[in-house]
Amino acid sequence: MEFRTRAIHVGQHRDPATGAVVPPLHLASTFVQPDASMTAPYDYARTGSPTRHAFEATLADLDGGGRALAFASGMAATRCATDLLAPGDHIVTGTDIYGGTWRLFNKLLLPRGIMVTAVDMTDLDAVRAAVTPATKLIWSESPGNPLLSITDIAACATIAHDAGALLACDMTLATPALTRPLELGADIVMHSATKYIGGHSDLLGGALVVRDKQLGEKLHWLQNATGSVMGPLESFLCSRGLKTLDLRVRVQSATALDLATWLDGHPRVRRVHYPGLPDHPGHATAVRQMNGGFGAVLSFEIDGDLTAARRVVESTTLFQLAVSLGAVESLIELPALMSHGSYDTAARRAVGIEDGLIRLSVGLEAFPDLRDDLAAALST
Numbered sequence: 001m002e003f004r005t006r007a008i009h010v011g012q013h014r015d016p017a018t019g020a021v022v023p024p025l026h027l028a029s030t031f032v033q034p035d036a037s038m039t040a041p042y043d044y045a046r047t048g049s050p051t052r053h054a055f056e057a058t059l060a061d062l063d064g065g066g067r068a069l070a071f072a073s074g075m076a077a078t079r080c081a082t083d084l085l086a087p088g089d090h091i092v093t094g095t096d097i098y099g100g101t102w103r104l105f106n107k108l109l110l111p112r113g114i115m116v117t118a119v120d121m122t123d124l125d126a127v128r129a130a131v132t133p134a135t136k137l138i139w140s141e142s143p144g145n146p147l148l149s150i151t152d153i154a155a156c157a158t159i160a161h162d163a164g165a166l167l168a169c170d171m172t173l174a175t176p177a178l179t180r181p182l183e184l185g186a187d188i189v190m191h192s193a194t195k196y197i198g199g200h201s202d203l204l205g206g207a208l209v210v211r212d213k214q215l216g217e218k219l220h221w222l223q224n225a226t227g228s229v230m231g232p233l234e235s236f237l238c239s240r241g242l243k244t245l246d247l248r249v250r251v252q253s254a255t256a257l258d259l260a261t262w263l264d265g266h267p268r269v270r271r272v273h274y275p276g277l278p279d280h281p282g283h284a285t286a287v288r289q290m291n292g293g294f295g296a297v298l299s300f301e302i303d304g305d306l307t308a309a310r311r312v313v314e315s316t317t318l319f320q321l322a323v324s325l326g327a328v329e330s331l332i333e334l335p336a337l338m339s340h341g342s343y344d345t346a347a348r349r350a351v352g353i354e355d356g357l358i359r360l361s362v363g364l365e366a367f368p369d370l371r372d373d374l375a376a377a378l379s380t
C-alpha cells in the first residue's frame, strides 16, 4: 500500500468492543495479569502500552523499519541511542546539528569519557578521516539545523559499516514522508515527534526506528531501564498526526520553496539556505535522496548585524517568534540567541551559524500572506 494509506491503517485497528473507528486511548499504567508468570502482552506501561504500541507500529512501517520506540522527547530518544556507547567510544557527528544534540554530546557525554568529533558531514573525506578504531556511532542530521546541509546517507552508511560503527540519522526535518534512511542503509532513525509528526505544537515526543531486531531489543531494554517513554495522550496525538503527515509536509515544503525563491531575490537578503534551491551545495544529493519536497525549514542571512536580524524576527505577525518547527503555524527565530544558544559562541560562528541568520519554519498558511508578512518585517 501507498505511504498515505499505511499512515491511516497500519497499527490503527478499530476497537472490537465498541466498533469505534479510532483505537481508544488507554491511560492505564498497569495491567492485570492472568497468572504470576508476567507473560501477558502488557504488564506495566513503562515497558509498553497499547496506545504507544499503535503509534510505534505505524511509524515503524512508514520508516521501513522493523521496530519503533516512542520517547518522552526527541532528546530522550537521542540520549537512548547514545546509551549504546561506553566510555572510550567515539561519536562522529555533523557541525550543522540541533543545539540540544550538540549540548548532549559535548557537555554531557564528553566529560563522561565518550569522545566526540564534529565534521562537515557533506564532506565525505572529512567523515572518513574522522573515524577511528573507537568510533561506534556516526550521527547525522539531514537536512541539518539550521543551515539545511544535506548528508549523503547511503555513503555515510558505508563509511560507518566499514568501521564497524552504526549510522544514526536525525530525520526530524525530513520526516519519513520525504526521506527514509533505513532504506538507504542507515541503522537508526531518530525523530523529534514534537515537530512534524505531532504537527500542531501541542506535544513533546521522540522516536527511534531500526531495522535490526536485536538492536531494537537492546534499545527497548535501555528505554525501559531509563524510563523516558512517550505517554499515552502524546502517543494518541502522534498516531493522529501521522495520518496527515504526508499532506502537511508536502504542502508546507512547496510553500517553503516559494518563500526561499522569493527571499533569494530580496535586496536585504544576503544568502538563503534551502536544499530546494538549485545553487544549494546539497541540492543534487537532496534531489536523489528526498522524495516529494525539500522540507519546510529554511534559513537566511540578512544584510545587517544581530540587532538588525533581531528587529526582523521581532516584527513579523504571522510568523510567530518561537523556537521549534514543524507545526501548522509558521515560526521565526534567531538561532544565535534561541535554538542554538547552547552552542559556545566561537563554535557556533566557526560552523557558519552567523549572528544575522534567521530561521523559518513554514506552516500551512498561504504563501502570499507569509510573503507579505516577511516583506513588511524586512522593510523595518
Ligand SMILES: Cc1ncc(COP(=O)(O)O)c(C=O)c1O
Residues within 6 Å of the ligand: 073, 074, 075, 076, 098, 100, 101, 141, 145, 170, 172, 173, 192, 193, 194, 204, 205, 206, 324, 325
Ligand atoms: C533537528 C532536531 N533534533 C532533535 C530535537 C530535539 O527534540 P525535542 O525538543 O523533542 O527533545 C530538535 C528540537 O528542536 C530538533 O529540531
